[in-house]
Amino acid sequence: EAQVTQNPRYLITVTGKKLTVTCSQNMNHEYMSWYRQDPGLGLRQIYYSMNVEVTDKGDVPEGYKVSRKEKRNFPLILESPSPNQTSLYFCASSLTWTGDNGYTFGSGTRLTVV
Amino acid sequence: AQTVTQSQPEMSVQEAETVTLSCTYDTSESDYYLFWYKQPPSRQMILVIRQEAYKQQNATENRFSVNFQKAAKSFSLKISDSQLGDAAMYFCAYRSSQGGSEKLVFGKGTKLTVNP
Numbered sequence: 760e761a762q763v764t765q766n767p768r769y770l771i772t773v774t775g776k777k778l779t780v781t782c783s784q785n786m787n788h789e790y791m792s793w794y795r796q797d798p799g800l801g802l803r804q805i806y807y808s809m810n811v812e813v814t815d816k817g818d819v820p821e822g823y824k825v826s827r828k829e830k831r832n833f834p835l836i837l838e839s840p841s842p843n844q845t846s847l848y849f850c851a852s853s854l855t856w857t858g859d860n861g862y863t864f865g866s867g868t869r870l871t872v873v
Numbered sequence: 874a875q876t877v878t879q880s881q882p883e884m885s886v887q888e889a890e891t892v893t894l895s896c897t898y899d900t901s902e903s904d905y906y907l908f909w910y911k912q913p914p915s916r917q918m919i920l921v922i923r924q925e926a927y928k929q930q931n932a933t934e935n936r937f938s939v940n941f942q943k944a945a946k947s948f949s950l951k952i953s954d955s956q957l958g959d960a961a962m963y964f965c966a967y968r969s970s971q972g973g974s975e976k977l978v979f980g981k982g983t984k985l986t987v988n989p
Contacts, residue, residue, distance in 0.1 A: 792976065799981060800981060801964060801979040801980055801981040801982055802964065802977075802979040803979075804976045804977075807976060817976060818976075847916065849918060851918075851977075860923075861906075861908050861920045861923055862918075862920075862977060864917065864918035866915075866916065866917055867916040867917070867918075869916075
């Protein structure tokens with residue numbers, strides 16, 4: 760089944776403890792992206808990648824890191840999480856960066872930082 | 874920068890009735906893509922319908938259709954014969970067809986309630 764797989768689905772952590780949210784797609788998509796969703800704000804892009812070893816900042820990149828060493832994987836790293844990073848996170852991919860066929864989204868990761 | 878506005882934070886409809894969700898956007902580009910996504914309580918983001926700006930014809934997917942008014946920069950979603958399973962958050966999204974804008978720009982969403 761073609762899909763984007765995110766793990767974990769739920770995560771509660773403490774301030775300052777490094778964490779990684781994994782994202783993997785099995786559709787050979789070139790383009791991958793991370794979004795965060797907050798009430799009343801919709802979805803905002805954190806980082807994106809147009810292909811292996813090519814990443815760039817989105818609208819809200821502060822406090823996050825990403826890497827794209829393989830085409831299928833695009834992990835999101837929070838080196839020192841803070842409570843303001845409590846949010847619902849989505850990974851998404853599309854066949855090409857033009858994305859005229861829309862994105863395929865993962866199931867989301869609910870992160871709580873206490 | 875492109876912006877997407879959904880002016881209705883919440884809407885409700887009776888089962889089997891028709892409802893229209895509004896979306897406006899701001900752009901200086903002539904070619905782009907527009908999408909409606911559905912987010913049910915399961916949180917999954919599901920693509921409902923897409924529209925290419927250069928196409929005059931409004932997109933339709935079963936009970937879902939759009940009213941695309943390019944000059945007015947309006948992209949509303951009409952849901953006909955509403956079903957209980959249509960209850961969800963609906964997001965309107967814009968994507969440029971040009972390089973340098975590799976992202977979907979989302980509106981803040983409209984929560985749709987379907988009453989039995």
